[in-house]
Amino acid sequence: MTEARPGDADASRAQSQVGDTVEGSRAEGSPERAKPAPTVVVAGGGTAGHIEPAMALADAVMRLRPDARVVALGTARGLETRLVPERGYELELIPPVPMPRKPTLDLLKLPVKVADSVRRTRQVLDRVNADVVVGFGGYVSLPAYLAARGRVPIVVHEANQHAGLANKVGARFAARVVAAVPGTSLPGAEVVGIPLRRSITALDRKSLRAEARRHFGLDPDAPALLVFGGSQGARSINNAVSQAAKHFADAGVSVLHAHGPKNTLAVQEFPGRPPYVPVPYLERMDLAYAAADLVLCRSGAMTVAEVSAVGLPAVFVPLPHGNGEQALNARPAVDAGAALLVPDQELTSDKVAELVVPLVTDPERLARMSAAAVGLGHKEADEVLAAMVLEQAEGRRR
Template sequence: MNDSVRQPAGGLGTTSRGFSLSVVLAGGGTAGHVEPAMAVADALTRLDPQIRITALGTSRGLETKLVPERGYRLELITPVPLPRKPTGDLARLPPRVWRAVREARAVLDGVDADVVIGFGGYVALPAYLAARGIPGFRRRIPVVIHEANARAGLANRVGVRTAARVLSAVPDSGLRHAEVVGVPVRAAITALDRAALRAQARAHFGFTDDARVLLVFGGSQGAVSLNRAVAGAAAALAGAGISVLHAHGPKNVLDLPGADHQGTQDPPYVAVPYLDRMDLAYAAADMVICRSGAMTVAEVSAVGLPAIYVPLPIGNGEQRLNALPVVNAGGGIVVDDGALSPDLVGQEVVALLTDAARLAAMTAAAARVGHRDAARQVAQAAVAVARQARPAVGGRSGGGGP
């Protein structure tokens, strides 16, 4: 990013005095926080290439890899483990939190931040508190919050009290006055034309153009229960003429008796450790079996794929809630982790994939409920808040270049 360039006054990403806006993204830790932040960063850049973007993170999170790969500036602060519920210690700001807040505030002032966009997690909380203004750093910086999960985490529940705008993936996330926009998803997915890419995608994985394809994935590390159930139904799937594209995770191995894992059997069962071309995987598929993390549900519904969602059986049930809007619209089915079995896949999944009318109805429903423009909406909200907060007259430093 070239922070030395200044856009003429009055442009989308400028203040009334002509300085380019400076946006800080606070969404480190897991991919569920980092990926939406990067999707919004890309959307901001598309709105105005002169907007200056800084990502806030810690040395422990995936942001140390994902942010530099996307070409954005990354500043690190002290990680602050968050309790699952508000406590007196949080309100009293113990030394570790104070340190992270002061480090975050130094970053905000160093880049002359106009707005903070927070996505929850242990990076967002210090950013929210720093943006309020602390002794020695008096200027308050407006905050825009995005909540990806169906149940808001602690950081966003604290940050919402002083946020200028609040956006969420689904209704009833627990954040007051939240505007439902969906989950920000990268443009490579939201712009995907599955029909136009289908022939290329199927050829890429070794499927025939008229194949019925089941896509299976369980996140970056795979999911043993999904692997066991689908691999155990391999014979039933093959008997029904269903091809399978199965990302089982780099640390897992599928038990597929009689299969070569390379898709040379007919119909092909293509088993791979991971998928580095999810766009092609989505384009090749007719249906998905997957977990229901917020990002997974967002991507699968954004491309209009019907899905069997298998919520991770831990936490407070948020994965089930993430999937419910799609399920209630008719674009998916929820199956409990413990109920997913080779028999269920061999019977119910096969029945669905071989029922053209039902599959078409689910496909249409998934496409209707998916959000393709969430990243743009979050970016536009942040720009509007930043422009409103900046005074029309008076000086500012335009600094913050790397």
């Protein structure tokens, strides 16, 4: 999932235009002082659902301001320790502040933990000379918001309709509050969508299909199902789909199944039939989407946005915990006819056999679902948000 860093054609043209402007001003005897390079701090650690939009924003910032510096905040136990360096950005680690879900002794220790994390985060902001802090929710964002309050402009991005505690706190003193979908609980939020990688928003699934299937060892011609349960996997999805392996084999369907790095998956093999390919984690989501005709997955906000952006028909299985936000995330795609929704408790191998197998082998229905995805989401959300962020950063430097 490595993205290209600054230096694409748009950035080169922008730099050329800036250079022409400066040279022209000098020729007229009125030299302009170059704007100081901004430092943008992004806080979105923990899961891929928080990290990926932060990295997509970082890429967009670098396209608009190739001289900018982007620093990510994270914790030692999150996926950011791998994903952020892979994307070429600086990572500063701070103590996590997980919020207890139930009244326990940990709740009594929370003020001390928060104070320590805020102090450490403030040291980072001072050391990197932060001009703006952008938070995407989660336990990394809360200390970032509190450390930046009154010192550095804050921009809050909320991916779900029901905001979490961190973003509710940050929105109280943020310069800008933006949301992925309408109807968020944060007052005054502007709807911009979710920042997505350009490798996703510009993906041509059809032209990459053959390469993608070779990459994963899938049958070049058979219908293909992509399965994943978020960055950590999902046991209910793993069990239901893997236990339907014979149904897929009998129907001539290939399966690419990301079961999660901490899980194992034993799948019966059927020689002479399209392969069932289990992998711990998908490094190349663009190729995974290109290889598939249908996806069965959770419906986190980031996942729904990516699946809709690439026009991939989906069977969403919302996470059964939390405040129901995953079902809400899936609703626009379901209502548009681009996806189906199956409650987690109803997902069994029999349900997979009776619903998913007939769907993945019906090209006409899949084509209608793919067409229905057109227009869902906001493909330019990354640069729209980046422009807002840079405006705040440059305003602080004036």
